[in-house]
Amino acid sequence: MSVVELRGAVALLGRFPALAGIDLSVEAGETVLIQGPNGAGKTTLLRLCAGLLRPTAGDVVVLGHDLTTERRAVRRRVALLGHSTGLYGDLTVAENISFWARAAGLSGADAESRAATAAGLMGLDQRLLSRTVNVLSAGQRRRTSIAALAVRRPELWLLDEPHAGLDQAGRNAVDSLISEAVGAGATVLVSSHELERVRSLSPRVVTVAAGMVVADSSSGDSATEGDGEQGGGPGA
Amino acid sequence: MGSRGVGQVRELFTDARLVATRDLRIEARSRVLLNQVAPFALLVLVLFGFALDADQRTLRTFAPGLFWVTVLLAALLAVQRSASIEHADDAHTGLRLSGMAAASVFLGKAAAVFVQLIVLEILLTVGIVVLYGSEVDDPALLALTAVAAAVGVATTGTLYGALASGLGARETLLPILLLPVLAPVLIGATRSFDDALGAAAVDGWAWLGLLAVFGLVATVLGALAHGAMIED
Helix, strand or coil: CEEEEEEEEEEEECCEEEEEEEEEEEECCCEEEEECCCCCCHHHHHHHHCCCCCCCEEEEEECCEECCCCHHHHHCCEEEECCCCCCCCCCEHHHHHHHHHHHCCCCHHHHHHHHHHHHHHCCCCHHHHCCEHHHCCHHHHHHHHHHHHHCCCCCEEEEECCCCCCCHHHHHHHHHHHHHHHHCCCEEEEECCCHHHHHCCCCEEEEEECCEEEEEHHHCCCCCCCCCCCCCCCCC | CCHHHHHHHHHHHHHHHHHHHHHHHHHHHHCHHHHHHHHHHHHHHHHHHHHCCCCHHHHHHHHHHHHHHHHHHHHHHHHHHHHHHHHCCCHHHHHHHHCCCHHHHHHHHHHHHHHHHHHHHHHHHHHHHHHHCCCCCCHHHHHHHHHHHHHHHHHHHHHHHHHHHHCCCHHHHHHHHHHHHCHHHHHHHHHHHHHHCCCCCCCHHHHHHHHHHHHHHHHHHHHHHHHHHHCC
16 A cells, blocks of 8 residues: 555745656555755655645645645654754753653653653663753754654654764664664655665665656666766755 | 534643643743843833833823833733744644644643733733832722733734744734734723723723623634644
8 A cells, every 4th residue: 555655746845846746656664765966855755745735736645645635634644854853942852752742642641651662762861851952962852853753653754864963873773763663564754865874774765856756766767876966956 | 512522622722731831831941031021021111111201190191001012012022932932943843743733732822922921911010000100999900901901912922923933034024913903902901901090081891891802802713723824
């Protein structure tokens, strides 16, 4: 069953077509590496799949919902790790993770239990949990952000440069998280420039350039090597 | 209302309480209200005193209007702060993805601003008594007016705060958008305070009714419209 199905999807950022008729199909339980140059449309593709953008043209079906009309139905079932952390600087790490667990509809003990599990997975010890986010390093914030997403146990992970800013332990934690998520049946789309690292997790590589899929290793395309620096569109 | 409807209403208010508690916790920790907004408001009261030549009779007469102009100016800071909490590190995207109803977010954020405005109004009431020599003739009318006006300002401010944030220029745009819409609150609350402080012979309770209606309409409209404001 396809978790993500895009047919000729177009998404505009202002007047610019950040996605210019993209075709992509991702099956349940797959891990897909999205690669491409800066501005190719990778981030926009992830935001579109999260239901944050409305497709201007084409068909976009995620988790069985048409995103032209049912974007909100998808949102609670996906997790999007963007460039920002999405954290509240004046709250502690524990308070942030707990808030996002409760915001996802979890109640009391369940929220706290999942928060503790997610924090442990990302290597956030008791000392860090009691600190306010404002005083954390960029890498610690990134770990907190990922833990706050993990509490939701989403069906579809959309990870934009998940290893950025992390030390080796943090990178390993992200890899473990992806493996665990896929093991639990989730689907993962990862946009990354760390090709070798992500390729060990993902046998499928999709190359995006100028808002289009220009190569897909699952279809036997060969143009999946390198970072596709031949050109990019205006999309982020 | 069926059991599903009851469940949805319960979830609405549970989520709203979650958001309000979070915003108030952030405020308690950052102390922006106590260290910045409240001193600013008290400073404005003092400056009005200087501008009117410290004539106590004049100050007593105009105290209701000066009080509410000060509240609205300080409310701009509180509303901007409330909106910036969500946009500082793109947390509002997380809220959109959380599946939480936009009405819950609106009610929670408005409730947090409301609490801060009540604290501010208490401080300013003490301020006009001490600085302007105002006397409270009708404490009940004074208190109810403060509550009703705070509801109107908090709900309208939260809605317009989200609108201005969406337009990407909240610091400069918010006052232009919000202050004209709050003119009925300024007029109604001033008239009502005229009565409560014995500054003028008007029927303050009738003006309180206007404030209550404004607050109710703003709350309902805000809850319905907030979703559209926070979407791209």
